[in-house]
Amino acid sequence: MKYKLVERGKPGDPDAPKKLYASPVKTGTKTISSLSGDIADISSLSRGDINSVITNLVERIPKDLLEGNSVSLGELGTLRISFSSEGVADEADFHTSKIKGLKVIFTPGKLIKEELKRAKFNK
Incomplete structure (x- = not known):
C-alpha cells in the first residue's frame, strides 16, 4: 500500500508544532463495472449478472438501513446508521430537526480485517 507524509497541526492549537503523518495514496477507483469484470x-x-446483483444490492441497502436494520454482508462486513442530536432538557422540547449528522458506519468483517493485517507499506 502506498503512502505519503503530510504535515498537520494539532486541532484546536494553531501554535503547536506541526508533525508529519502517514496518509494513504489513492491509486485509482474501481467501478461497479470493473469489479463485475x-x-x-x-x-x-x-x-x-454480477453487475445487476451489485446494482440491486446498492439500491436495496439504503432502504433496509432506513428501516432501522443493520445490513450484514457476511465476510465483507456490516453497515449500520448512526447520527447525533442536540440535547434537550424535556422530551416535549425535542423535535426531529434536532437530529444531525446522519451517516453510515461500516464495520469490516473478519476476512477483511485479517487481510488488512498483512498490508505492506511503500512510500
Whole structure:
C-alpha cells in the first residue's frame, strides 16, 4: 500500500508544532463495472449478472438501513446508521430537526480485517 507524509497541526492549537503523518495514496477507483469484470473472471457468472446483483444490492441497502436494520454482508462486513442530536432538557422540547449528522458506519468483517493485517507499506 502506498503512502505519503503530510504535515498537520494539532486541532484546536494553531501554535503547536506541526508533525508529519502517514496518509494513504489513492491509486485509482474501481467501478461497479470493473469489479463485475474482475469477479466474472473468477466465477461462472457473466459480467452482466454480477453487475445487476451489485446494482440491486446498492439500491436495496439504503432502504433496509432506513428501516432501522443493520445490513450484514457476511465476510465483507456490516453497515449500520448512526447520527447525533442536540440535547434537550424535556422530551416535549425535542423535535426531529434536532437530529444531525446522519451517516453510515461500516464495520469490516473478519476476512477483511485479517487481510488488512498483512498490508505492506511503500512510500
